[in-house]
Amino acid sequence: MPVGPFRLVGSEAIGEGVIETLKKYPKSPAVLMQNHGPQQADVQWP
Secondary structure: OOEEOOOOOOOHHHHHHHHHHHHHOOOOOOEEEOOOEEEOOOOOOO
């Protein structure tokens, strides 16, 4: 499972970190965010 960068919870930055990481690992269904735990985004790639 890929690990995304640390971002503050409750801000748009954590979502941006998830998306940035999923772009690097497009086949991954989830991202482990540094110092937070698992995060998942429901994204449909073009």
